[in-house]
Amino acid sequence: MNDPTLLIEELLKKIRSCRACQEKGYIPEARPVFSPVYPSSWMLIGQAPGKVEQESGLPFMGRAGRNLFRWFKEIGWEERGFRRSVYMTSVTRCWPGKQARTSGDRAPSRKEIDLCLPFLMEEIELVSPRVVILVGKLAVKVFLNIDKLEDAVGKKFQQKGRIWIPLPHPSGASRWLNPEENKARLREALRIIKELRDAGN
């Protein structure tokens, strides 16, 4: 079976039925969330879904999503068109649950990342996007091995025949965006995305 569409559909079935993290007791409930648009020359990779995303079954449906789509709207990319044309996924696909003693979500653990990452690597190979937007510190670390967003946002990276564009995570971005230089970094990242789109990617 070499038809890429069939291979992707096989993979999506495997992801949708995965319960590995729940069976190991890492997460409360395995309900994989992603939005597989293919063929697509653009992919967006976030950290992990939140509770709102788990309930809706779609990525970036909560407050973080509103911020993210506000950024894209500024460069003329409306949410509806974006969702229709971009394969949206994340480093881990299931809501990790709450962070102890806080109201925020827990970041996925190394064990969860190791269990889920092979799915993402296979998706990237099969979908073969020309441009990948990495949203948040975790995705930037996993794919570009860069620890600080300041060293990544506002630049484009060429790797394995693709262009990788880091963005801050929109849920925690407000504090990161306080310094003027970080606001400028985000503006530059969005300018790069617009330029690539305008060039027909």
Ligand code: SF4
């Ligand atoms: S996070 Fe990934 S590996 Fe873990 S249960 Fe969900 S789909 Fe499976």
